[in-house]
Amino acid sequence: xxxxxxxxRPPRTPSGRxxxxxxxxxxxxxxxxxxxxxxxxxxxxxxxxxxxxxxSQIDFAFVAGKWASPLWQVWDLLMLVLALLHGGxxxxxxxxxxxxxxxxxxxxxxxxGIAVIGIIVLGALVIFxxxxxxxxxxxxxxxxxxxxxx
Amino acid sequence: xxxxAESPAVxxxxxxxxxxxxxxTNPEGTDDHAPxxxxxxEFQVEAHATDRVLDALHKIKWEQDGxxxxxxxxxxxxxxxxxxxxxxxxxxxxxxxLKDLNPAKPIIVEPIKGLPVEKDxxxxxxxxxxxxxxxxxxxxxxxxxxxxxxxxxPEDRQRFDDTTKCILCxxxxxxxxxxxxxxxxxxPQAIVGAHxxxxxxxxxxQWDRLEILNDKAGVWKCRTAFxxxxxxxxxxxxxKAISEVKKVLTTGEI
Ligand code: HEM
Ligand code: SF4
Ligand code: FES
Numbered sequence: 001x002x003x004x005x006x007x008x009r010p011p012r013t014p015s016g017r018x019x020x021x022x023x024x025x026x027x028x029x030x031x032x033x034x035x036x037x038x039x040x041x042x043x044x045x046x047x048x049x050x051x052x053x054x055x056s057q058i059d060f061a062f063v064a065g066k067w068a069s070p071l072w073q074v075w076d077l078l079m080l081v082l083a084l085l086h087g088g089x090x091x092x093x094x095x096x097x098x099x100x101x102x103x104x105x106x107x108x109x110x111x112x113g114i115a116v117i118g119i120i121v122l123g124a125l126v127i128f129x130x131x132x133x134x135x136x137x138x139x140x141x142x143x144x145x146x147x148x149x150x
Numbered sequence: 151x152x153x154x155a156e157s158p159a160v161x162x163x164x165x166x167x168x169x170x171x172x173x174x175t176n177p178e179g180t181d182d183h184a185p186x187x188x189x190x191x192e193f194q195v196e197a198h199a200t201d202r203v204l205d206a207l208h209k210i211k212w213e214q215d216g217x218x219x220x221x222x223x224x225x226x227x228x229x230x231x232x233x234x235x236x237x238x239x240x241x242x243x244x245x246x247x248l249k250d251l252n253p254a255k256p257i258i259v260e261p262i263k264g265l266p267v268e269k270d271x272x273x274x275x276x277x278x279x280x281x282x283x284x285x286x287x288x289x290x291x292x293x294x295x296x297x298x299x300x301x302x303x304p305e306d307r308q309r310f311d312d313t314t315k316c317i318l319c320x321x322x323x324x325x326x327x328x329x330x331x332x333x334x335x336x337x338p339q340a341i342v343g344a345h346x347x348x349x350x351x352x353x354x355x356q357w358d359r360l361e362i363l364n365d366k367a368g369v370w371k372c373r374t375a376f377x378x379x380x381x382x383x384x385x386x387x388x389x390k391a392i393s394e395v396k397k398v399l400t401t402g403e404i
Contacts, residue, residue: 023370024399096366097332 026089033086040079061143064132068145073127080123088116163198168248169256170195170206172218175267188267192256199249203236203257207243207271220271227383230319234271235260240321240381262324278320281336285344285362290355300352310349313342313391315384322378322388334367338378338388341369345391348404360399369396 048062049055066072091112099105133146170193179185195209204222211218222232225244232243237251237258251257265273291300316339323329323337344363347353363369369392378388398404 021364023366023368024364027370027396028400097328100333 026093029089030086033082037079037082037086040075040082044075044079060141064130064143065145067127067130068132068143077124077127080127081120084116084120084123088112163200165196165198166253167194168197168206168253169193170203170210171256171258172210172270173258173260174218174270175261176217177269197248197253199247199253201248202244203234203241203246203248203251203259204232204243206248206257207259218271219269228317230317233262233319233321233324233383235262235324240325242319242321242383245383262320264324264326264330265320273324275320277333278323278337278339279318281323281340282318282343284336285340285347285359286355287343287347289347289350289353290358291352292354302351306351309351310346312386313346313349315386316342316346317384318343319383321381321383322386325377325381327375327377328371328373332367332371335371336363336365336368338372338392341372341392341395342386342388345395348395348398356404360395363395364399369399372396 048058067076092109095105095108095112099108132143134142139146172191172193173188174191175186175188176183177186179187183189193210193214195206195214197206197209204225207218207220207222211220220232220234220243222244223229224231227242227245230242233240234243235258236243236246240262243259248257259271261267261271261273265275265278267273318339320339322342323339326335326338329335329337341363344359348356348359372389372392374389374393376389378392379386379390382388
């Protein structure tokens with residue numbers, strides 16, 4: 001005996017199913033990068049603000065001194081990339097929640113993608129092409145090792 | 151000598167005046183309000199501290215304004231018909247005592263959020279039930295049916311005991327901020343309904359259900375806000391059930 005099917009509304013967009021497990025990996029990614037960011041950011045703040053002369057030590061020379069070491073170059077690059085991928089993916093989730101028109105979603109997702117990639121590229125450029133001893137700068141503002149370079 | 155029916159009652163509960171502020175909507179409109187417009191209306195009723203919000207709503211409907219619309223059936227927390235937003239929290243009107251709400255202030259009663267309002271406190275539950283149907287809330291097995299019950303050890307039963315208590319009241323789903331903003335999310339209740347079968351040792355449809363919940367609109371929409379756990383009138387640990395489903399999906403083990 002066949003009974004009539006209950007009429008179900010058009011099913012919700014099964015967009016996750018076209019790329020299987022995409023949302024699962026997004027979720028796992030947030031759980032992994034969250035704690036890693038926590039360690040990176042807390043250490044970053046501690047070194048910059050609590051050690052040495054604390055907040056008053058931060059100037060051009062301090063930043064230049066840090067970026068002279070490959071450790072802090074990699075550290076800051078990691079912070080930059082993870083914060084943007086984590087924050088960017090988080091914003092993607094929020095766009096999915098709040099932007100209901102497909103075209104609005106597309107526009108916002110594109111803008112977000114461009115911003116994330118743009119900021120990562122610019123930030124990485126600054127970290128790795130940074131010149132700690134610009135030629136015509138006031139020597140009193142430069143890190144101490146610049147005297148040897150000159 | 152017969153009973154003491156006329157003697158002063160021992161520990162009599164005093165009657166008091168309570169005010170209910172109800173968010174009303176009439177699809178046909180009233181003299182003062184356009185069709186579909188939502189507006190607040192206050193009612194004063196005499197009630198006892200031990201009365202429930204449902205009793206106060208009944209008094210309004212039966213004695214003051216018969217047009218007030220709300221759902222209820224069992225009046226004892228079993229059927230799940232009368233979930234509503236009372237003082238900004240989702241609860242069953244039939245399980246909420248006035249004395250637990252500070253009756254000195256107006257008690258604010260709204261329809262549950264996130265589902266289309268049909269009239270006053272009645273919402274269209276169809277999108278909610280559609281999500282429930284999608285996770286296949288029935289036993290799925292293969293092979294011949296046994297000639298007797300499908301037995302199960304108490305330990306196996308314990309794994310999904312909590313989620314069998316669901317009465318489909320929608321208090322959890324309509325307390326979820328993700329459900330409010332995004333009409334697509336299955337919502338906590340559908341995951342509770344799936345949990346009840348996924349962790350049932352007799353069921354063989356687990357991976358079909360898990361596949362459905364692995365969707366973009368499935369468990370990964372959950373941000374662990376815990377609103378659902380706080381709202382559930384059956385005391386189901388909804389967020390925990392959702393986490394258990396996520397864990398199965400990430401580890402691949404039930
Ligand atoms: C300090 C360490 C951090 C930790 C431990 C952390 C942890 C998390 C976790 C676990 C989630 C997922 C929430 C969920 O889906 O249930 C999340 C979401 C998010 N995070 Fe982070 N995060 C951190 C830093 C950051 C930073 C630096 C940014 C911005 C650049 C950021 C932006 C976001 C955004 C926008 C979301 C999405 C919010 C949502 O889904 O509602 N987080 N975070
Ligand atoms: S899980 Fe609790 S709140 Fe949600 S529908 Fe079931 S009984 Fe209601
Ligand atoms: S009327 Fe049945 S649960 Fe409240």
